[in-house]
Amino acid sequence: MNSNYIAVYLHIPFCVKRCLYCDYVSTTDFSLKEEYFNALYKEIALKGEKLKDRKVRTVYFGGGTPSFVEEEFILQTFRTLQGHMDLSNLEEFTIEVNPESVDEKKVQLYKEIGINRISIGFQSTSDKILKTVGRAHDFNKGLKSYELLASFYDNINVDFILGLPYENFETVNSNLEFIEKMKPSHISYYLLDSSHNTPLKHFLEIKEMKLPEDDLVDELLDYIYDQLEKLEYNRYEISSWSLPNKECIHNQFYWYNLDYVGFGVSAGGHINNERYVNTSDVKAYITKLNDDELPYDTKNVNDEFTELLETLFMSLRLTRGITYDSLVKRFSKSLVDNVLNQTKNNLDGYISIDDSIKLTTKGLNFSRYVFEKLLEVSSI
Ligand SMILES: C[S@@+](CC[C@H](N)C(=O)[O-])C[C@H]1O[C@@H](n2cnc3c(N)ncnc32)[C@H](O)[C@@H]1O
Ligand code: SF4
Structure with missing residues (x-):
């Protein structure tokens, strides 16, 4: 890949409610929205200016829930990026959406500004699972939103999590039926990580919730591999499957340990051999940028050995290595x-x-x- 290329990640940390299993940085305090975006624009201006000679190949709006904020914020963020970085070689432009907050007006704006890939979080098609883990949508809403997106886009990723409470062959089969019928171009099927300090972990500890047995999850995993292969999906990364030519380009910057710049609370970046992670505290993020300071939590320069090990770590996630x-x-x-x-x-x-x-x-x-x-x- 051309070494002058760079990927851009933007973190939008607002969610209508918090899902019980989730450890990503987001808040339900919407009073911070205006101030947060002003801080984000400032961070883009400060960091972007230093990266003016780099060609942006991919842009990724992630969260949190980017589709939850009014489309004007997405438009303004994009314009700010356009004003400070070279987007003339932009090839892949993704936004994460949630079923309950995406609507036609928003999708139209996404289309207008050149977003060409959508990632929608389903997690499951089982209403029982969705309700148990506190998702803000049911399957029917998920289906309607998917159909809306599919009327605008043919490059759609759907996220699923394997191993939530009440998971069994029936719930997995229902997910696979959805995939077979809708044929999204990309699937991310993650194995539940319940190790973080989340409400789910607490409910498991006090035995108010129960996860499926490990043996069942192993069986389900093998079953999913087989079935997705039968549906002609190629597993190209530990948790990612795609139809031909629909691999995610943005994530390859992470997997090959190439250069990417992250803007927003908790966002990370890797530029040359420097790695940073921004603060995870929304208020601290805003305060730092109001004071014209970059909102780093950590920032260090890797030696050659660390860079090589990180590159191996990440690239071994890809089936082709x-x-x-x-x-x-x-x-x-x-x-x-x-x-x-x-x-x-x-x-x-x-x-x-x-x-x-x-x-x-x-x-x-x-x-x-x-x-x-x-x-x-x-x-x-
Ligand atoms: C950054 S999250 C946010 C996406 C979006 N807000 C949503 O809820 O669909 C991206 C994906 O990470 C996955 N994820 C989140 N928490 C997880 C966990 N504890 N274990 C495994 N996957 C998880 C989910 O599939 C989710 O869609
Ligand atoms: S899974 Fe998505 S919607 Fe749920 S809390 Fe995490 S980021 Fe928000």
Whole structure:
């Protein structure tokens, strides 16, 4: 990929209500909306000016719930970006929407400003599951919103989570029937992460809620892999499936550890070998920018070894992995060979190291173990 390219992420931290399992940064305090967006415009102006020579290839509005805010905010954010960065090579432009807050007027504006990819959060087609985890929509609303989006777009991603309370073969089959009927161009099927400090974790601890057994989830996972393959979806990343030529371009900037700039509360960036994460506190974010300060929580410069390890970590999520040639173009050959030799010894059977470095089927199925083992690799 052209190294002058950069990806842009914008975080919109407002949700109509908080889902019980969610750990992403968002608030239901809408009184902060106006001030938040003014701060966001300022951050774009401050950081964007320094990146004027970079060609933006993808833009991604994520959240939170970007479709929850009035479309004027999305328009103004886009105009600000246009005023400070070079969007003349923009290829993929995505917005995340939720079923309960997207409507025709908003979609029309999305179309007008050039958004060409939509990501809609379903999580499940089971009303029982949706209600239990506090989603603000039921299946019927999800279906109606999907149909609205499909009348404007053919590049749509649908998010599902596997393993929420009440998950079973019936609920998964219902998700797969929806996929078969609607044929979205992209599916993200995540495995529930219940380790974060969320209301769900609390309800599990006090035994007010129960997750499906691990064995059932493993069976369901295998079943989903098989069924999606039968529907001609290609699993190109641990949690991502696409129809031909519909892989997400934006996420490849993360997976290949390329350059991206993140704007907004909790957004992260990686530019050259510098990595930063913005504060997760909405009020602190606003205050810092009001004082003309960049709202960093952490910011550091990676050495070559850390960059290489991060690149391996991320690219091994892709089923095709990463080529040896691309690694030795970016890093010194002796360092690459040293790290790969240790990895080969540590992860025999889980990883295949050839012209490409990628996980085997066993490695993909036990990816958490692989990533833990990768942390043991040293620079000497
Ligand atoms: C940034 S979130 C927000 C998307 C959007 N607001 C929504 O609710 O659909 C993106 C996706 O992460 C996934 N996600 C959120 N919390 C998760 C968790 N605890 N475990 C697994 N996936 C999760 C969901 O599929 C969600 O759609
Ligand atoms: S899953 Fe989406 S809608 Fe629910 S709280 Fe998280 S960001 Fe908001």
